[in-house]
Amino acid sequence: MHFYIKPKKKEEVLSTLKALGESFLKDIEDGKNPSVEIPVRTLRNVKFDAKERKIFLGGYVSKRYLLHLGQIRNFTQLAGVASLSKNLIEENKHISLREAFYILKRNIPGLHKNIVDEQEESNKAIEDLELVINALREQLHINANKLGAVAGNVVIRDRGDLIDWSKLGSGGWSVPSNVEDIEFVKVNAKFILYIEKSAVWERLHEDKVWKKLNCIIVASQGQATRGIRRLLQRLSYEHGLPIYVLTDLDPWGIYIYSVIKFGSIALAHISDRLAIPSAKFLGLTVDDVKKYGLEKHLIKFKEIDMKRLEQIREYEWFKNNKEWQRQFDLMKEMETKAELEALSARGITFISEKYLPEKIKSGEFLD
């Protein structure tokens, strides 16, 4: 059988999980070999939709059987995760990927084999299940790490608490790993700023940027966590807010933007729930180096930077983008990178009072 429903609510996820288990049971009762179809997640099945500007998973599907020497282990792992998730949802408990691993590292009664022996196995089974029942891992109540903070004119409801993101002092609200159940009660903002570095977030927060520019400021450290990406996407889709991504000028910063906007290869199967194709790049550009007099503060490329740059410029979603290719050409020529913090050489609050307002006003975004 092949599940391809799009469950949105908790009850739907739960009933899909139950239906999956029942279909296995029925196959057994009918003397059939239980099976499940899983879209293939290898690179050859990862595509880029140039029109929608989103990485997505192609149509290749593989069928996995219970009674098959090479497939029984994967099949059992998938069933194990499905059973665990069903219990979690029913008990309204959430666990981490690491906890899921330890829980599944147990003997199958009557056998001297564990369901999983390594976390890679449980992680893979969880990702497979995401695909099979078309729900997010977070909807299966399994979370990754929590990271990042947010501030802005927003009020949310979460676990019964009413939380005002504009009244949380210097710290802000700590973004949980799972934002699926958060309810946005009031959202008063014109756009969202995702910042690559928490130290820069603290700069903008102290300078009251979210108040002055009427926006929401969000940061984790480096790549945005899934929790953050879901938060950005929900705010963008449910409240029509543009997302601006603020990073350093280097291949790593540009890839942070790329993942937020187009999705990633590893998570191509859930681009729909993570990617934000309308996101814009508000980070440092090669042109900013001259414009803001940062020449003195450039940092020499290491070999690994150049290598990463060469990889990124070849990505399908950048390959035919003239603006970006121009940036890549110039970066290659300069062989240097520049950090957001370099702007502080122009004045402590330069980034808050000049750089951001000017760029946003003039609409100088890379897309």
Add this chain to the structure above:
Amino acid sequence: MHFYIKPKKKEEVLSTLKALGESFLKDIEDGKNPSVEIPVRTLRNVKFDAKERKIFLGGYVSKRYLLHLGQIRNFTQLAGVASLSKNLIEENKHISLREAFYILKRNIPGLHKNIVDEQEESNKAIEDLELVINALREQLHINANKLGAVAGNVVIRDRGDLIDWSKLGSGGWSVPSNVEDIEFVKVNAKFILYIEKSAVWERLHEDKVWKKLNCIIVASQGQATRGIRRLLQRLSYEHGLPIYVLTDLDPWGIYIYSVIKFGSIALAHISDRLAIPSAKFLGLTVDDVKKYGLEKHLIKFKEIDMKRLEQIREYEWFKNNKEWQRQFDLMKEMETKAELEALSARGITFISEKYLPEKIKSGEFLD
């Protein structure tokens, strides 16, 4: 001249900075060579006070002159940081270590030399200044990275906001890099739990551990940031709360505990403001492996784990501690480590409902 006052309030830090600058000026006007005494921070000057159980800096002091070919650079960097900090405090702005570097990477008028060329230089000058005026870097308005979250029955005032740590949903309050200006308005808790992993924090938070055990739960990821350590110390000292540290059973977890309790070699000069000698270890022990049936979930030591274990057991603060040496002996014998998440194999909420209450009730702490 030699500063060794203990400035506590903002005004005191500011006046000490001014006095430092004025002393330099006066020396110049008097035709003297301006100088400053800085306690030596090399390993030979780092000691352990067995009675107070705290790492501290010994009495070696070096004198640094402005007009000295080998010292003028360091002297100027120190003066540069002092001047920057004075401005920051007066303008009530905070910056990151990275921003401080970029601000100080500027020409001295009339010379073709930068005050600093590398961040290591500005970092070192900032640490020197901490010593010279006996104030925390945070009091100089220079911060490191922000990380971590907190929840509990506590109300604080910060930047004019009244923040209730018990009403922040699943996320909690995001701990800023600098907690010096936070005011504790209401603290209703019996102890504080510092957790090595944010995923375990989410476990305890979902299970309402802080409510059930009447405590405060704090986590960052790995080593506690300075912001977190200051938060723990302030809560411990100002409100008499014991600190319990919850980590994995491995040399890295034990070192996280070690730093919170005894301080660190690198920051020996500010142990007074960071170390919490009364902190107790509530993490997994070798005995817990048997007691809670975790044998199945042990992870084989890598070479680096064994090496780190050998280093840690030789630290002066562990060397004469029989209890810890017994743990180290057994760890060496087993050659394995165990993670907190392994407890979830006993049940999702086992850590919250069994492990923690039992251990705390029976007072089973390593000290």
